[in-house]
Amino acid sequence: MLSIEWEDGVVSRLPLAYLRGWCPCAACQGHGTVVEFHPAAPGVGLELMAEAGAYALHLRFTDGHDSGIYTWTWLRQIAPESPPEGYKQGRFASGRFEG
Numbered sequence: 001m002l003s004i005e006w007e008d009g010v011v012s013r014l015p016l017a018y019l020r021g022w023c024p025c026a027a028c029q030g031h032g033t034v035v036e037f038h039p040a041a042p043g044v045g046l047e048l049m050a051e052a053g054a055y056a057l058h059l060r061f062t063d064g065h066d067s068g069i070y071t072w073t074w075l076r077q078i079a080p081e082s083p084p085e086g087y088k089q090g091r092f093a094s095g096r097f098e099g
């Protein structure tokens with residue numbers, strides 16, 4: 001579980017398998033404008049977490065996948081407190097989630 005406290009005081013808890021499912025990298029998502037949730041193995045963990053500049057987190061998962069750069073903007077968008085509320089699955093297209 002990754003917990004993030006945002007500047008506005010909201011605290012988001014993001015399960016690791018959920019983060020893995022929303023990996024934004026090109027291998028997971030292709031090069032289109034639609035980003036889709038890809039369910040990950042439930043037991044997937046985190047091997048490494050590093051800041052990528054001031055704008056993102058670089059995550060390496062225990063399944064060896066490490067090409068995702070999770071921007072703070074992206075993490076806030078998939079956070080359960082952001083609309084639509086709850087953990088999101090499905091597609092993210094044109095700036096909006098589609099269930």
Ligand SMILES: [Zn+2]
Pocket residue numbers: 023024025026027028029065067068
């Ligand atoms: Zn990926």
